[in-house]
Amino acid sequence: MFPKLLSSQTLIYHLILFFSFSLSVNYFVDLEFFNFLSYAIFHLTLIYLVFYFFHFSLIFISFLYGVFFDIFLIDYISPHLISFLVFVFLFYYSKKYLLNFSSKTISYIIIGVTLLMFVLETLIANIFFNYPINYQNLSWLFLTSLIVFFPSLFIFSKIDKL
Amino acid sequence: MALSFKVKAISRSRFLRNVFLTSVFILSFLLIFFSKSDYFVVNKVKSISNNYLHPITSFIVSPVKVISHLQTQFYDFRNLQAENNILKEEVMRLKKWQALAIHNNSENKVLKKLLNSTDSNLTLVKTASLVSRNDFMFSKMININAGLKDGVINDMAVVNYRGLLGRTVDTSVGNTRVLLLTDPNSSIAVKTISNNNYSLLQGGDDGVHLVSAFSKDEKLPKVGDLVVTSGSAQIFPPNILVGKIVEIRKDNFLVLPFVDFKNIDYVQVIENK
Numbered sequence: 001m002f003p004k005l006l007s008s009q010t011l012i013y014h015l016i017l018f019f020s021f022s023l024s025v026n027y028f029v030d031l032e033f034f035n036f037l038s039y040a041i042f043h044l045t046l047i048y049l050v051f052y053f054f055h056f057s058l059i060f061i062s063f064l065y066g067v068f069f070d071i072f073l074i075d076y077i078s079p080h081l082i083s084f085l086v087f088v089f090l091f092y093y094s095k096k097y098l099l100n101f102s103s104k105t106i107s108y109i110i111i112g113v114t115l116l117m118f119v120l121e122t123l124i125a126n127i128f129f130n131y132p133i134n135y136q137n138l139s140w141l142f143l144t145s146l147i148v149f150f151p152s153l154f155i156f157s158k159i160d161k162l
Numbered sequence: 163m164a165l166s167f168k169v170k171a172i173s174r175s176r177f178l179r180n181v182f183l184t185s186v187f188i189l190s191f192l193l194i195f196f197s198k199s200d201y202f203v204v205n206k207v208k209s210i211s212n213n214y215l216h217p218i219t220s221f222i223v224s225p226v227k228v229i230s231h232l233q234t235q236f237y238d239f240r241n242l243q244a245e246n247n248i249l250k251e252e253v254m255r256l257k258k259w260q261a262l263a264i265h266n267n268s269e270n271k272v273l274k275k276l277l278n279s280t281d282s283n284l285t286l287v288k289t290a291s292l293v294s295r296n297d298f299m300f301s302k303m304i305n306i307n308a309g310l311k312d313g314v315i316n317d318m319a320v321v322n323y324r325g326l327l328g329r330t331v332d333t334s335v336g337n338t339r340v341l342l343l344t345d346p347n348s349s350i351a352v353k354t355i356s357n358n359n360y361s362l363l364q365g366g367d368d369g370v371h372l373v374s375a376f377s378k379d380e381k382l383p384k385v386g387d388l389v390v391t392s393g394s395a396q397i398f399p400p401n402i403l404v405g406k407i408v409e410i411r412k413d414n415f416l417v418l419p420f421v422d423f424k425n426i427d428y429v430q431v432i433e434n435k
Binding site: 018019021022023024025026027028029030031032034035039056059060063066067068070071072073074075076077078079081082085089092125128129130131132134137 | 179182183186187189190193194196197198204207208211215216218219220222223226227229230233234237294295296297298299300301303331332339341346347367369424425
């Protein structure tokens with residue numbers, strides 16, 4: 001019934017999503033880098049999944065992850081939910097044009113959207129809930145995303161060939 | 163016939179998709195609105211996610227927890243010699259303080275008897291241990307393994323052996339989330355010990371210091387003054403150690419909390435007697 005949803009590749013991506021989500025919401029004081037890494041990987045994986053394995057259920061999955069990220073990291077619902085849904089809806093309505101691009105352009109779009117989502121989440125948390133913009137954390141996230149971007153794309157392409 | 167069936171199927175599917183998209187949009191809007199207005203539905207969602215999803219995520223990351231624990235043990239072992247010397251000095255210093263404290267305590271008892279004063283002591287509701295931390299990136303919160311079944315309710319003060327940590331915010335049956343003092347949305351009424359200078363403290367931008375948001379008196383306190391809870395906001399009992407003033411600015415001052423928020427293991431939930 002849901003062949004695209006339950007194929008071996010998407011299952012692996014969903015496992016990566018859940019594992020990186022779990023790592024992101026449990027803070028390790030001595031291994032802070034793991035938290036940044038998993039947070040960046042979660043965003044990259046979600047965007048990659050939406051681009052290459054889009055299924056209608058992904059809207060609901062993004063909704064759930066958005067709500068739970070907000071509850072665990074902020075205690076108020078908004079920043080992650082809004083940024084995930086904005087991205088998924090924008091993709092849904094513009095996928096006709098986006099999928100005409102080359103894979104190289106799409107990979108640049110993926111990293112661009114990831115960085116934009118970090119900024120959007122931080123801005124919403126700042127405007128709605130008074131959380132100050134922590135430039136140090138934001139630059140760590142940018143740096144981590146840029147570092148893991150190519151290795152994760154390489155791994156994703158290997159998963160796609162499974 | 164076949165064509166008509168195909169058209170119907172597509173239109174139904176489109177209709178369902180539109181209904182689905184609209185319902186996700188409405189649900190998101192409602193959740194955001196309820197979250198802002200602190201409606202009970204959102205509290206229920208929070209409680210469910212704390213009770214059911216959080217244990218799963220904790221279990222999944224348990225190998226990383228083990229690595230983190232091993233790393234801490236390794237660093238502790240490496241610093242054993244230096245730490246031992248520091249502790250020896252501290253023991254000597256504490257022995258002097260202990261003698262002074264015993265003397266002051268007996269003097270205090272006699273004075274209380276003379277003045278016929280009543281004790282405003284605290285009640286320990288529950289001693290709990292840290293389950294997990296959620297203070298990555300945005301809010302500064304921790305989870306402890308005590309909840310409604312232990313008598314813990316929202317807005318109770320949480321302390322450890324160093325001083326005030328924060329207050330309980332989301333209480334479920336077996337778990338409670340504690341909003342730490344360093345969270346920008348946390349606010350506590352405090353006073354200085356030396357001259358009873360009343361003010362409000364909020365979490366600073368750096369996530370380490372507390373910043374005064376409002377001072378009752380116009381004159382600012384001095385660097386080095388100790389800050390305790392004033393008890394005027396009713397949530398925190400009075401005279402619990404909060405921190406030390408480390409910097410005075412033009413309009414406010416910075417307080418360094420006594421609690422080491424990076425090393426929290428056991429905490430106590432307390433309330434006024």
